[in-house]
Amino acid sequence: MMRSPTPDTPLIGILGAGQLGRMLALAGYPLGMRFRFLDPTPASPASHLAEQLVGSYSDHDMLERFADGLDLVTYEFENVPVDAVRLLAERTLVYPPPGALLVSQDRFSEKSFFVSQGIPVPAFAEVGSREGLDAAVEKIGLPAVLKTRRFGYDGKGQAVLRSTDDVGAAWRAMGGQPLILEGFVPFERELSILSVRAVNGQVAFYPLVENHHREGILRLSLAPVQGITAELQQQAESYARRVLDALDYVGVLAIELFEVKGQLLVNEMAPRVHNSGHWTIEGAETSQFENHLRAISGLPIGSTAPVGYSATLNLIGALPDPARVLEVEGAHLHLYGKEPRPARKLGHITLRTNDPAVLGERLARLRDVVSKT
């Protein structure tokens, strides 16, 4: 495509006006960018600081209104309908490319794509019927995880099968939609790697992040991870690079990995900025949000070098007293402007220190403050 974004004051359209969109806008204003959001939920987090159109991603008239005058479109979540993105791509530039969306919207396509690139993944099998589930269990063994192929996030649409006794109940709960069975991985750690690729093919990687989930929701990320070998970082970068290049990707890409016996298995990818990269706002020379915007608008990618040591704690369901949080030295509070609701991501706190030795002690104080809310 020969069009390129307007150099001054580009108007960027973002599908989805949640916290990721909000943090993209906060990173983009200093670069002179302006933003328009489309999201079906009124008064979404990004609406406090930019124009939000309220409407469905399937409403073609709304998409036309949204596209009017935009220099560029991006998205904050991977479950936006591919048809909407294709329609927008006929009107303006869309990054990351629709092909990346297609691959990542379906767990089976995604894992098959990883395999096609020579990237190791846990054992997996497509499940289309009760008989198919039995065959998959036979092939993969137990424990295993049954997942919907589409629309899963934060642990939703998943069931762990520990013994053959669990198979019937899981099928009754989830059967009738496309499913995938994945071998349960006895991982030592869950990691992720944030990478970014520019229009001209320039690529950069952030250091590996260690992630801790509870009830399927990311609670804590640590970056850069302590005790990671250069080999493991290189392995992660090599997998990310294959994905970026194969998809002719533009923007930030997140890949979640399992560390098992000194090797990495790729779990899944997100063609967007990612919760496990929030630490980069304070903890890296250039944040994932700024680098995503720089990449998609044809600007050079900024340094991904870490600035000290960071821990990001997600605020789920309820908010702590901001004053108590901010009493902890090096704590940076990020609220998303959302009403509290169980299991909802309402904000995060990034704790940044120059000295890794004090990170643990301050994090313990912070967790104490957060747990008492």
Place this chain on the structure above:
Amino acid sequence: MMRSPTPDTPLIGILGAGQLGRMLALAGYPLGMRFRFLDPTPASPASHLAEQLVGSYSDHDMLERFADGLDLVTYEFENVPVDAVRLLAERTLVYPPPGALLVSQDRFSEKSFFVSQGIPVPAFAEVGSREGLDAAVEKIGLPAVLKTRRFGYDGKGQAVLRSTDDVGAAWRAMGGQPLILEGFVPFERELSILSVRAVNGQVAFYPLVENHHREGILRLSLAPVQGITAELQQQAESYARRVLDALDYVGVLAIELFEVKGQLLVNEMAPRVHNSGHWTIEGAETSQFENHLRAISGLPIGSTAPVGYSATLNLIGALPDPARVLEVEGAHLHLYGKEPRPARKLGHITLRTNDPAVLGERLARLRDVVSKT
């Protein structure tokens, strides 16, 4: 006053919607704050990301509309009419306190106030008539600087008197308004200190900043300054503390100083966030913008410790190619969304490095990019 800001989603009113207001809003959204601006110029820099009421600061009806529902009012420039601030102070909390405005709006009151606090200042004299000017020249000696007592900024409203031949012309150009004559200070360096005081009296100081002006406009700030003794930092902090405490100040206060033979003379103060503190966005643990908002809304002040070494280059009159700026490692671009116009501050670039040795070389590259625009 017993009212305190609403703990969740405080709505903060800001008088002035320029770049300082814009950067305050960018720092405040992550803290869950919302903003409303009042500024007579439509489509001001902050209007891109918050509500802006367009109207005069002297329009009482407009001030009532502005105040409606606000938890707190602050301002981004010190020339807002004191009457407006007093009216607002009857409706809601106003920080910094109106008394600080009063003192800083008049160069003679300001210098007299510094003297009353035992803070050394250059020689100065009030000038109300041509005879008064002659007497002041006699008293202070030449060279000296004749300034308007009110509404001066970025070198506007000033004339340097090098010999008695200059006196007549300066009087013809500036006479008829309240003036002040200040002794010309043969300074080694111009410095500034950013300080912040919370509602509860907690005080913090950023490290001294070295400033370089041209044609009366700040061009370059370096922080922390190299080769500053602990005594000089303490001297600056002690002067700032006297001002903060005497005015029962709340918020960020900037004080400009001259370094002369290892001693400091105070030049002027600004009761607000300040151009010489922009480096704190990337170069300090907590930015001046965030700390101003934390202070005025009753939150604990964040660490003012520097993170590495920073240089901030102002973009005056014309903008460089963003791509060339962002090619320089560690360069962070901040555009204000203003139309280019001679002598206008359009943005700034902060260069941050961990290693002070590379700062000079990168800064030279950056100046080269900026000078070619």
